[in-house]
Amino acid sequence: MSNIADISTGTYDAIVVGGGHNGLVATAYLAKAGLRPLLIEARPTLGGPCGTFEFLPGYRCAFTNSPGSFEPRFIAELQLEHFGLKFIRTDPTVVHPFPRGAFIGWRDRDRLAAQFDAYAPGEAERYFGLLSDLEELGRHLGASMFAPSPDLVHAARDVPGHLAGLFDRVMCGSLRQLLDERLKSEETKALLGMLALNATLTPPSAPGSAVGLMMRPISLASYAALDDDDPRRAALRGSTGLPVGGMGAIIDALEACCLAHGATILKDAPIERILHAGGRARGVVTVKGDEFLAPVVLSAINPRTLFGKMLDDEAVGADVRREIAAVPMRGSAFKLVLALDGVPRYAGLPADVDPAQAAQVQFRIAPSLDYIERAIADGLAGRLAERPIMWGLIPSVTSPDMAPAGCHLLSVNAWHAPYALAEGSWPEAGKRFADICIDALANYMPDLRRRLIGLRYFNPVEIEDELGLVQSNITHGDMLPNALFGARPHRKAHDYRTPLSGLYLSGGGTWPGGYVTGIPGYNAANTIIKDLDVTS
Known part of the structure; x- marks a missing residue:
């Protein structure tokens, strides 16, 4: 742990700003590739909403509850089980109460189907048919969780004619209209409504509100093939299981992984501004006045905070800075x-x-x-x-x-x-x-x-x-089509790079958005590794 305590200012290969789960994932991959990253976190503890917090004496948990979207490949590639991370894969995965009795999210498809058909005859066929159609649409969007997203114009060009109506409904129509067209029971609509909508103030009648149903199909399309029993195929989330020790156990394992690969971690050190000169990032200055230098700076905090408070017009341009700083939360x-x-x-x-x-x-x-x-x-x-x-x-x-x-x-x-x-x-x-x-x-x-x-x-x-x-926006901005595809957080900063050379973006404010996936951290780290032409 010597690389946490008594840190002095110095020069590193990369500085990661923000020690949430995306910042930790990015740091782990940068260190694993042989770079010397410094992770700087504003709070005394790591993890942000995913870190363990003592709400009452002896009662500890995270602000977040479920790791259902955390990417399984990171667990394997970073060997997080070696650092103590264990999961309990429960069955069922969810309970959703209704006036006529609780829905139980079994892993077994037949048990799910029986419940859907009890709500309305033929509902299981309609439910699984809708999911299948959304998966097919996901395969034609040209979007991957592991690459910058295309804009909607380019995505629409790849959609075959028989899916054009579904594309329009998902991207331009409303969740309510889609579910009313395809399903009969209020229970089944509510189940998918809770999956599609997030913590931002977007009602199911709003245009673009159905796009939340596309995140799983895009995730599935991001892999060459998945076995039928792969947990990522579960539509109702919770497929990853529950981490032993709560969500903070994921953070603890990521921290241990970063340290094992030689990363340095500094806590309780809010950043005042990003240093730059000659059109390039060159490091950061903390609120306390400590200066840390690196040719690469990766921000894993909300882009609105970064562009609004830590950058100036000279760094990224007045228009870009103003527009990202004004992204609604x-x-x-x-x-x-x-x-x-x-x-x-x-x-x-x-x-x-x-x-x-x-x-x-x-x-x-x-x-x-x-x-x-x-x-x-x-x-x-x-x-x-x-x-x-x-x-x-x-x-x-x-x-x-x-x-x-x-x-x-x-x-x-x-x-x-x-x-x-x-x-x-x-x-x-x-x-x-x-x-x-x-x-x-x-x-x-x-x-x-x-x-x-x-x-x-x-x-x-x-x-x-x-x-x-x-x-209090957990996804760092709306998760709607125009804020996701080709423009998260901005059309000039949607590929994890920014107008300031050497300054990169990660976190929920980048593609593929918020939730506990770790994918933005992975994508940003690999963009840096590619740009630096690093071979691990």
């Missing part, structure tokens, strides 16, 4: 952690489901598209949703050390809480929204309040302050 994350004296009981579980199995996995609260639409409409209007959308997990069931002996931790992400309230302020509204969320949870966990022995919540402003997430 529209975040809406609210974090709620409950300390419990036992595992709460789920209501409405099918008779063939062991309650212990259900307690292990992620749950989602949003029983219909109308419910989702209303919650997002409330957020857009600056109101607290009376019926909030929630994703939750009891991580202490599979990782008991995350809570005191005999107790459990319920970790909830409630979405579409407005960063800016139309009336009042968050210090007063936080407790009220936490109570709203607990009441909504108690509809599906009837003994929840009886088991509640403590709670802590972070409102959107507090999340921004704690994690540096601009306006």
Whole structure:
């Protein structure tokens, strides 16, 4: 650990700004290629939303809950299991309560089909048919998770005629229209609605809102072939499994990997500005005035923060800097952690489901598209949703050390809480929204309040302050077609390079966007390795 403590200013092959999961993935690959990278993190701990955080004494988890999108190839190529990372591959992977009983996300396709057909005759065929059509569209887009994305004009040229209507519906139409055309039951629509929509304030009736359903098909198309039992084929996420020790275990393994390959890590060192001269990046200066030099600087933080606060017009051009600094965030994350004296009981579980199995996995609260639409409409209007959308997990069931002996931790992400309230302020509204969320949870966990022995919540402003997430936006900007294809975060900085030579971008503000994949970090690192012509 000597390369963390007592670091002095100096020169490195590359500097990575931001120690979230993408910054760590990038650092690991740069070091593995033989470069000498310095990773600088503003906070005292690594991982950002994925890092372990003690919400209450003895109750530890991350702001994020699920690694369902974390790229399996990184686990293998970086040998993260060698650094202690282990997964529990649960079956089922998700519980989604509905008024007629809970949907159970089994890994077995036949068990899924039986539930869909119980909602509406023939629904399984319609559901799997829609997924198949989206996968076919993904194969024709010319897009890969592991290369800069094409713009929509070029993507449309490669789409065959029989898929043109689907392309238009996904990229220009709405999620609601697509699902209403292809499915019958409210339950099935809600299941896919929760997959397509993210934490930004985009309702299912908005143009482009169906593009979230394309991220899995594009991911599948990014590989030459996948076995039928490959976990990436699962449509409902959660396929990677749950990391033992929570999401922070991924961060711990990545940190250990970086150090093992010779990387240097500096924590608690916010960056003041990017140094540049003669049209090239040359290093960084911290808020404390420490200067670190390198011919390559890779930013894994929100591009809006980088371009708005750490660069000047001379570095990247006034227009580019102004436009990226003005990218709308529209975040809406609210974090709620409950300390419990036992595992709460789920209501409405099918008779063939062991309650212990259900307690292990992620749950989602949003029983219909109308419910989702209303919650997002409330957020857009600056109101607290009376019926909030929630994703939750009891991580202490599979990782008991995350809570005191005999107790459990319920970790909830409630979405579409407005960063800016139309009336009042968050210090007063936080407790009220936490109570709203607990009441909504108690509809599906009837003994929840009886088991509640403590709670802590972070409102959107507090999340921004704690994690540096601009306006509490976990994806560093909207995940809509015009903000994804060929222009994330900008048409002149969409390939991980910027107008300033030697300055590269990573993180959720680059392709393929937010979520816990690690892919932006991998792509940016490999772009640098290619540009430097490094052979490992």
